[in-house]
Amino acid sequence: MPELRKDPVLSRWIIIAKERSKRPTDFVVEEFKSKAGFCPLCPGHEKTTPHEVLVFGRDVGASSNSGGWKLRVVPNKYPALVIEGDLDKQGEGLYDRMNGIGAHEVVIESPNHEDRFSDLPQDSMYLVFLAYRERIRDLAKDDRFRYVMIFKNHGMAAGASLEHSHSQLVALPILPRMVTSELEGSLSYFKYKDRCIYCDIIRQEVQQSIRIVCENEHFVTLSPFAPRTPFEMWILPKKHSSSYADLDEKSMYSLAEIFSESLRRLDTCIPGVPYNFVLHTQPLRSPNLDHYHWHFEIVPKLTSIAGFEWGSGFYINSMPPEDTARYLREVF
């Protein structure tokens, strides 16, 4: 079974997923597995994935794990965490560990192997964001889990191991540091100002408009004031909300629209750019928070800047966000 371990100094949890382990000689640059010709995420291969937990677009009455779908969510065949078992926390001298209970799912975003996420029609992208919401709502019922982390690796340099467009979801029995740091930072601002810091950021950004990439009725895409990398983008809802799971269908269409536009701008600027995006939202079953504001962070993975930064939390970025925003605004 996988295991969660906490760094005793930093309180940073990591997952040891030994089932996915390799021998030292296996650490070589991998080709996409699907290059060999067989893609487990393609229609017709439904039986090669674990049994689906959510499906959109298949006719009512058709049998599950069959074709005719627009989107499927299936458990990861090589999960970093496993769903069966009770939480078991243990100490080992000054260390803390926990057995690796959780869910690890794959959102297959389209039946078409060749579709890239950024090229999906708006209706298909809408289904992806709907799937995120439905899975969070469903996993929130399991009180062993405290957080659902949703992310996408696009391109091999960003860690994708399958070419077929997909994102991933990990339900965790702990809060990742990314979340606790944001909750603490935004709470400390709230205590001082009695306002949501993200709402203040949006207000200032819209007024200054130098770091805005694009906006629509419900959302704004901006390059943050202190970005880690060139072309980093955040997508935030204009109306205060701490929980992605509360998003209504109308806003979800609006999210699909701005997400698609933002990624197409990025991909036009740097064709074929690999990237990661991560959904930042409140912990499961938390009451709505006045100080926190859900959003997406999109971080391009540009080989020339990969370095010690990722390991040290200290970033040197060659591109001011004002330039990023200008390039992305002017590309169309």
Added chain:
Amino acid sequence: MPELRKDPVLSRWIIIAKERSKRPTDFVVEEFKSKAGFCPLCPGHEKTTPHEVLVFGRDVGASSNSGGWKLRVVPNKYPALVIEGDLDKQGEGLYDRMNGIGAHEVVIESPNHEDRFSDLPQDSMYLVFLAYRERIRDLAKDDRFRYVMIFKNHGMAAGASLEHSHSQLVALPILPRMVTSELEGSLSYFKYKDRCIYCDIIRQEVQQSIRIVCENEHFVTLSPFAPRTPFEMWILPKKHSSSYADLDEKSMYSLAEIFSESLRRLDTCIPGVPYNFVLHTQPLRSPNLDHYHWHFEIVPKLTSIAGFEWGSGFYINSMPPEDTARYLREVF
């Protein structure tokens, strides 16, 4: 001039080094610059680097910036921070920025272009660690600086842009988050137990011995309990010390010995592995701290695991540190 910017939620400082900026079309995988045949770090090309700030091995009386050296430290020709100017802090609405005052230097570790750091004779490696200490001591006299970060990118995948073996040093007017997080975490343990957490870690690790890679009189190399990546290693002094700058010459030979052995074990396990290492030490001009313990962290950069982890602070690692340590122990 470069600029430091603080993320308002996370209090994470980043450097915007616009002088190093590129146009979007320039973000392509780069060949090592020296592949073109000319290496600015090689003997005979001393005049192409900025004027050296430290040199070892050249005859007394020989002119500076000439040949005959064993190690040189020179300012980075494309610095992320610049040395001239006064600190100037500014607000911009809710944001904080600072002009990019600092030092950015390159430690040229050997006159031989083909030498890899891990293959350096122990005497040459000793000079590298001596250079680190001398530069920290010198830069500490400049009270605009609060921290000296020393790191190495080995291999293109780890961010090295020149093939000739070198490490880098950045003197900063702020404390990077890596340091503040470690100082806070170790202080909180100290308040509770009245002991240094790193000393306790070493004691437990030596006793359990399952995560120990190797040790000598003064140092121990271990794979940490909660590693971010396969083959992550830390090198710690056995005797409590919070400041690398206090290291004596005898211990420095011992450090060269264990560093060399640890890297050779790693490189034998995964030939040609790219890696980063970072020196973690106390802030400049700090009194010695009972709760903090300087050390090196070595993080291999294995392409197959590069992913969203680096952006989110949430890591999935396929190799338990007990396996890492066993592989590295048994490789010779």
